[in-house]
Amino acid sequence: MKIDLTVIVAVHNEEAALPALLNSLRPDPSDEIFFVLDRCTDHSGTLIQEWKTPAKKRVISLSENPWVQAPKKFAILTGIQAAANEHLLFTDADCVVPSDWMDLYRQVFPAADVIIGFSLPVSETGSGILTSIQRADALITAVTYRTMTAAGLPYMSVGRNWGFRKSIFQSNYLTSHQSVRSGDDDLLFQKLIAQPGIRLQMLQNHQVSTRTIGSWPALLRQKTRHFQAGIRYPWSMKLILPLVFSWIYVVLGLIVTSIVLGSSVLGWTSLVGYAAIHALWMRRCRSLEQTLTKSVTPVIRIWLSTGLVFFLYPLISVFSHFFKSRWK
Numbered sequence: 001m002k003i004d005l006t007v008i009v010a011v012h013n014e015e016a017a018l019p020a021l022l023n024s025l026r027p028d029p030s031d032e033i034f035f036v037l038d039r040c041t042d043h044s045g046t047l048i049q050e051w052k053t054p055a056k057k058r059v060i061s062l063s064e065n066p067w068v069q070a071p072k073k074f075a076i077l078t079g080i081q082a083a084a085n086e087h088l089l090f091t092d093a094d095c096v097v098p099s100d101w102m103d104l105y106r107q108v109f110p111a112a113d114v115i116i117g118f119s120l121p122v123s124e125t126g127s128g129i130l131t132s133i134q135r136a137d138a139l140i141t142a143v144t145y146r147t148m149t150a151a152g153l154p155y156m157s158v159g160r161n162w163g164f165r166k167s168i169f170q171s172n173y174l175t176s177h178q179s180v181r182s183g184d185d186d187l188l189f190q191k192l193i194a195q196p197g198i199r200l201q202m203l204q205n206h207q208v209s210t211r212t213i214g215s216w217p218a219l220l221r222q223k224t225r226h227f228q229a230g231i232r233y234p235w236s237m238k239l240i241l242p243l244v245f246s247w248i249y250v251v252l253g254l255i256v257t258s259i260v261l262g263s264s265v266l267g268w269t270s271l272v273g274y275a276a277i278h279a280l281w282m283r284r285c286r287s288l289e290q291t292l293t294k295s296v297t298p299v300i301r302i303w304l305s306t307g308l309v310f311f312l313y314p315l316i317s318v319f320s321h322f323f324k325s326r327w328k
Contacts, residue, residue: 003106005163006032007089008079010072015042017094017211022047024096027055031102032084036075037061044093058082077174080166089163090185095119096209097161104206105163112201113168114192116149117161118142118292121212129305131212133312134219135297136305139285144241146288149202154193155237159185161208164192187229190237207292223312282306 007025011018027033033055035048039062048059060078067074080088087109091097098104108115120138123131145156162185173191193200213219233241258264282303286296297305 002028002030003087003109004028004030004032004085005087005089005102005106006034006083006085006166007091007102008034008036008076008083009091009093010036010038010075010079011040011044011048011093012038012072012075013040013042013044014093015044015047018044018047020096021091021093022051022053024099025053025102026099027053027102029054029056031055032058034058034079034083035060036079038065038071038075039063056084073174077171080169081171083166086166087163088166088169090159090161091208092160092210094211095160096122098206098208101206101208104203108201108203109163109165111199113199114157114164114189115162115201115203116145116154116157116189117203118146118207118288119158119160119210120207120289120292122209123212129308130214130216130219132297132301132305133308134212136285136302136309137223139289139302140281140306140309142292143281143284143288146202147284148240149200153237153240154200155190155233155241156186157189158208160210161203161206162189168192168195168198187232190234205291278303278307 005027007027009021025033033053035058037045037048037059045059045061048057051057060082062075062078065071065074076090087105089102089105105115120142121131121134142158145154148155169192173188192198213222230241282299285302285306286299290296296302
């Protein structure tokens with residue numbers, strides 16, 4: 001029996017990015033493409049209306065959004081509730097999906113209730129330090145949740161590339177954290193897989209591309225939203241996830257201690273330990289990047305960018321407790 005899909009896209013002033021997404025979608029006539037326009041003041045709605053597709057195109061335009069703290073979640077909830085099909089897919093308006101993206105989900109859904117994939121940022125203007133950091137951050141995140149899922153400890157999805165059955169969704173899975181700006185993917189994912197008997201599948205070899213963020217303030221706002229969602233993770237994940245990254249801070253602490261104590265032996269031992277563990281992370285990141293994109297970032301660039309990401313994580317974690325962030 002053929003599976004009909006509903007793709008849900010929340011849109012907030014994305015006229016510059018939408019054409020690329022629309023051109024990449026390859027739906028069947030029985031599929032449904034659902035756009036929820038969240039207080040758009042640009043030409044996003046016009047672009048969608050003019051888009052020619054064999055699928056059933058549906059648009060809901062929100063002139064107001066009652067979830068002031070988490071408007072994107074309300075847009076997604078609106079799309080889920082109005083979706084006609086059982087099998088739901090999610091991506092963002094600033095993404096480009098593979099040509100076989102929908103067909104792949106169609107093949108996997110019979111054996112799954114929840115499906116998660118990967119998404120890496122792609123720069124349109126070259127490869128500066130800002131782009132490299134975003135790429136490294138995405139790879140570190142992907143390696144982490146891929147490893148955790150394989151170990152039987154799934155904890156997150158990427159909202160740009162995942163799907164689930166509508167029948168396992170309950171509205172309170174989103175309303176319970178409507179005061180948190182982020183979490184329309186990972187917090188919802190945790191609610192879904194907490195149900196008994198849920199079958200989870202991961203798409204190992206496909207990824208959805210998204211644009212890199214163009215400025216440091218915008219990147220800081222994005223990462224702040226992400227860390228704010230992490231505060232709501234179950235305690236089991238709050239205890240386990242820090243252990244994944246704690247090595248970097250333990251080793252750096254030993255290096256600082258060696259400088260204070262004047263111990264060259266401790267210093268060199270710590271540096272060698274850091275280099276070895278960092279190299280292991282870098283190898284895993286490059287391996288996954290090769291699998292997903294058939295290309296790899298140069299060694300020096302990914303070495304420096306992953307190191308910077310690990311340095312920035314604790315700083316952004318602190319910022320996330322004090323600063324507010326916007327939808328975009």
